[in-house]
Amino acid sequence: MRKFILGSIAVLLQLVTVHAATPEKKPVAVVVDYTVKSGKEEELLDILREHARLTVEQEPGCLRFEVLQPVNENGSAIPERLMLTELYADENAAAAHAKNPRLPTLLARIRPLLNEEKVTRTIALASFTR
Template structure:
């Protein structure tokens, strides 16, 4: 079975990036430690061509062992709480899911 990559681009509301980042970094830490199928969960800052950080834009880059690990992640009891905490901080969200060829 192929590994599954999930990339999510978030745009935070003005003034909410720090609060968003604190929540998503804790979620990332707990996902990696509590979910054996999560191989990686990085929080990334977008940068422009000059290398300057783009305000209010962050990415998460997750890697799961297989589809079952993604299903388990989405079913985690933590997900509704994290979603509810992030919702008032986010202007937009774009999710990309892909299979990783070995």
């Protein structure tokens, strides 16, 4: 019985430690919404795919990087729109990404292809995956 109680206390202490994480230890998600100049979608898509691949390969704090095509309810692509979702382990990993030496060149390449760029940074409050 004593082993069971001590084991239960250890599990509870681990749970409390996980839930008491400071904000800088919470995952950071970045969502980028692009409105693309007409006829430039494929060029931008190629650049973003390569950037996503390199980010995941080179930055251990990047947990996920997705390049997304917004679609209508019927599944058809919304023209001249692309999105990114990026998930970083914590604020330190997101800050490291922001300092990546590839970013100035990347931004210089993509900004002429855009009509608009909206970046939203978030801290994950809850996350459920299968």
